[in-house]
Amino acid sequence: MPTSKTRRIALCATVLALGIGAPDLSFAGSDTAKRAERTVFTPGEIATARPAALKGPLRIAGDDPQAFQALIDQASAAADPWLVLSGGGENGAFAAGLLSGWSASGRRPAFGVITGVSTGALIAPFAFIGDAGDAALREAYTTVSAADVFEFGGSNEALTDTWPLKRRIEKAVTPRLLKAIAAEHAKGRRLLVATTELDTERPVLWDMGAIATVGDDKALNLFRAIVLASSAVPGVFPPVSIDSATANSKMIQEMHVDGGTTAPFFLAPKPALIAALTGSGGVKIPARTVYLVVNNKLAPYFQMATHTTLSVLGRAMSAAIKAQTRDALALADAFARRESLDLKVAEIDDRFTETSPAPFDQRYMKALFAHAETLGRAGTAFEGSEAMAGAPSNLPTGALGAVHAKAPHPAEMPRLDASRPEASQALATR
Numbered sequence: 001m002p003t004s005k006t007r008r009i010a011l012c013a014t015v016l017a018l019g020i021g022a023p024d025l026s027f028a029g030s031d032t033a034k035r036a037e038r039t040v041f042t043p044g045e046i047a048t049a050r051p052a053a054l055k056g057p058l059r060i061a062g063d064d065p066q067a068f069q070a071l072i073d074q075a076s077a078a079a080d081p082w083l084v085l086s087g088g089g090e091n092g093a094f095a096a097g098l099l100s101g102w103s104a105s106g107r108r109p110a111f112g113v114i115t116g117v118s119t120g121a122l123i124a125p126f127a128f129i130g131d132a133g134d135a136a137l138r139e140a141y142t143t144v145s146a147a148d149v150f151e152f153g154g155s156n157e158a159l160t161d162t163w164p165l166k167r168r169i170e171k172a173v174t175p176r177l178l179k180a181i182a183a184e185h186a187k188g189r190r191l192l193v194a195t196t197e198l199d200t201e202r203p204v205l206w207d208m209g210a211i212a213t214v215g216d217d218k219a220l221n222l223f224r225a226i227v228l229a230s231s232a233v234p235g236v237f238p239p240v241s242i243d244s245a246t247a248n249s250k251m252i253q254e255m256h257v258d259g260g261t262t263a264p265f266f267l268a269p270k271p272a273l274i275a276a277l278t279g280s281g282g283v284k285i286p287a288r289t290v291y292l293v294v295n296n297k298l299a300p301y302f303q304m305a306t307h308t309t310l311s312v313l314g315r316a317m318s319a320a321i322k323a324q325t326r327d328a329l330a331l332a333d334a335f336a337r338r339e340s341l342d343l344k345v346a347e348i349d350d351r352f353t354e355t356s357p358a359p360f361d362q363r364y365m366k367a368l369f370a371h372a373e374t375l376g377r378a379g380t381a382f383e384g385s386e387a388m389a390g391a392p393s394n395l396p397t398g399a400l401g402a403v404h405a406k407a408p409h410p411a412e413m414p415r416l417d418a419s420r421p422e423a424s425q426a427l428a429t430r
Helices: 004-017 043-047 065-073 089-105 119-128 130-142 163-172 175-185 208-214 217-230 270-278 309-339 362-378
Strands: 059-061 082-085 113-117 190-197 202-207 240-245 251-257 289-294 342-347
Touching: 043 251, 059 065, 065 202, 065 270, 082 119, 089 119, 089 130, 089 289, 089 362, 113 119, 119 130, 119 175, 119 190, 119 208, 119 217, 130 362, 163 217, 175 190, 175 208, 175 217, 190 208, 190 217, 202 208, 208 217, 217 240, 217 251, 270 309, 289 309, 309 342
Parallel strands: 082 113, 082 289, 113 190, 289 342
Antiparallel strands: 059 202, 190 202, 190 251, 240 251
């Protein structure tokens, strides 16, 4: 009979297996159970707060079109192509491989703006420095395992403890990296990462180049913390506390989690995207081409559910994540059409048929990296999106009981055995 501990472990493994933004290389402030109680603050106070001990405009509300427009208007290179990187956990190997192949082809653009959410937030800093960051991404997405990311246990805040990630991020995000990012920022380029602030339930967009330009130890720690926060799946990975000072000098602790909580990727504030549907205004992006990399499979995938909590939760979350991403793509497409943007979308489509038997499985991640690298070299990664083409399903319309020819039979699908402590075998819902 499964114990409560093994059920908890299996539940966490299920969520991780969905690829909804679990971090692959992140900074974690462990010892979450030892954190002091938070100072009480008001909505008005947090609205004026800024990261403690750092000066200058370092962030904006991610749902504020006017603030976003002002930020972009100050970026002299914003007319160059943009790169938008989505969440997707271990599936970040797709974007990492694509960038590597793109560099090898000699056709990789110099991006004026790069945005990242969740696993995309980890990729974005290395993408920002061009092909000099390719080797770090290859290592990050082809050599890590679950043990390099988390350990089961956690605290009252989350199911896991991410202490192993602190060691990795200290090697990956260094003063040298921040110096390189600051140099690109000075050229008018922008590196933007989104998190979700729990108290306000609002997205926050961080100007990572501005933080890198500060360049001291506090800026380095904040940079690392933001990368972690953008990929901290609520309830599975602990939230990241960021010390801030309000306008009246009151010290408070903000709590930031996965940027994918509020949007699977960031092109522009959601009110601006919605405005494109009504013609009521929005924002103006000076670039003519936007490359959007979706680190996920978006087609509904047949697998018979069982009468268990894990199966129901896994299938429901998979459906919700895919639906959220398809809706976000529809908004982005409408915005691009209104603004005459050439929106190019790459996703993990039917050309890749591997499945992952466990979270952060090296064999799977290496295969995905190699697949995307081949597409990047050949220039075929952005050739048609299943979701954008209006054919997202691998089930025949009107025949929900029929299995697509490419979908494995349910008996062939790996199952999550909640009675085993090593239950990071996975509910395969990709």
